[in-house]
Amino acid sequence: MxxxxxxxxxxxxxxxxxxxxxxxxxxxxxxxxxxxxxxxxxxxxxxxxxxxxxxxxxxxxxxxxxxxxxxxxxxxxxxxxxxxxxxxxxxxxxxxxxxxxxxxxxxxxxxxxxxxxxxxxxxxxxxxxKPFWFDRLDYALQQITQPEFTVKLQNKPFTFNCQNRALLKETYQQFRTKIKREFTNDEVMRSYLDKLCHKIETTTGKRLTDIISHEENACxxxxxxxxxxxxxxxxxxxxxxxxxxxxxxxxxxxxxxxxxxxxxxxxxxxxxxxxxxxxxxxxxxxxxxxxxxxxxxxxxxxxxxxxxxxxxxxxxxxxxxxxxxxxxxxxxxxxxxxxxxxx
Ligand SMILES: [Zn+2]
CATH class of the missing domain: 3.20.20.370 (Glycoside hydrolase/deacetylase)
Known part of the structure; x- marks a missing residue:
């Protein structure tokens, strides 16, 4: 083709x-x-x-x-x-x-x-x-070492597949489409994402915020x-x-x-x-x-x-x-x- x-x-x-x-x-x-x-x-x-x-x-x-x-x-x-x-x-x-x-x-x-x-x-x-949420979450997800990571989205579970880059990319895309559908207020969505990023960052101990000044894809x-x-x-x-x-x-x-x-x-x-x-x-x-x-x-x-x-x-x-x-x-x-x- x-x-x-x-x-x-x-x-x-x-x-x-x-x-x-x-x-x-x-x-x-x-x-x-x-x-x-x-x-x-x-x-x-x-x-x-x-x-x-x-x-x-x-x-x-x-x-x-x-x-x-x-x-x-x-x-x-x-x-x-x-x-x-x-x-x-x-x-x-x-x-x-x-x-x-x-x-x-x-x-x-x-x-x-x-x-x-x-x-x-x-x-x-x-x-x-300050990193944009889409960069911060992207970085946070890539630091996860477990094969899966489940979060709550409007009280329903959502699982990120962290087994490899292709699968993570796919589930991250699905997640982004889903949150844009689920939240009707932008501030509420950003606040949810802030908490979600914080949760993942606490688990992995790694934050984009700490390295952003020398991270050329996010700075x-x-x-x-x-x-x-x-x-x-x-x-x-x-x-x-x-x-x-x-x-x-x-x-x-x-x-x-x-x-x-x-x-x-x-x-x-x-x-x-x-x-x-x-x-x-x-x-x-x-x-x-x-x-x-x-x-x-x-x-x-x-x-x-x-x-x-x-x-x-x-x-x-x-x-x-x-x-x-x-x-x-x-x-x-x-x-x-x-x-x-x-x-
Ligand atoms: Zn923009």
Missing amino acids: GLVKTIIIKLIFFLKIYNLFHFLARYQITILYLHGIQTDKPSTWQPLREQTTLTELSNTLTSLSSQYTFISLNKAIQILKKEIPPIKNALVITLDDGYLNNITLGAALFKKFTITPTIFVATEHTSCN LASWQQLKEAQQNNNFEIGSHTVNHARLALSTKETIEFELVKAKDTIEKKLNIPCSNFCYPDNSYNNESLEQVKKYYSTALTTDVGLNKIGDNLLRLKRFNIPTAHISEKVLFKISALRQFISQ
Whole structure:
């Protein structure tokens, strides 16, 4: 199937069908997102969640540079607001969550391609180098030496299979899907996860918090490092709430706090205006969107698609960074042609 797919994609390019759709969509803006960047050599802790390696990122950016012009998010917004003329085949790179490796590993690569990325930070995590629950739990689970570990989830037992990495990865994924279904309030879920991580950490005696400052897959950029990235490498900084809160599952008061405090902290710590927002976990609804509108001029989702003038600036669409061994596959994954086919 892989070979057939490769031949079809190669044909699409050979027959210039890709080019036709790329041309027709030339004034639409593509926005990509990624999270952590990791080196190709094994780390002390290998997250269960898929990571983008530096080599993959480099290959992808090389492929993209043949078809796109990299622009900053702020420039893209000016285009979408019709404040400046459009740029053909414009593409924006965004980085979610504020990992330090975005700067230590990514900055040189972004500079090479004259990319001005936007990094979205959750301010409490940035301020305290506090691991996100998904990293903390991932690390904690990998320290378990027993074959199984059973926890209580809404009074029902849930068993993590710790026999090997593949099985743990599978049960961790099931657990994440389950908790997102079980909890209707984000704060209640985060409090539950905090207690759960604490329980596992007490059992194993190992905590990500203790090693985060030198754990390159989890360490978060400090305000000082963000300031330097902004001044020396043209990074733009946006808001990703205070606590990586899922807005659609938060109360009105919590949303207000998460939006205002994050904006205020970024503006004070970095001495820059902060008007771009990114929804953690792509969680938003009409009410939270109305609240976002009070403090930010734009907000980014992970809803898939291209962006054009006239689109709602509080629901900008993005693609996950495409990676593949073949350049045509990278380009096809985010292409206007693929969008057309999937509609
Ligand atoms: Zn996030």
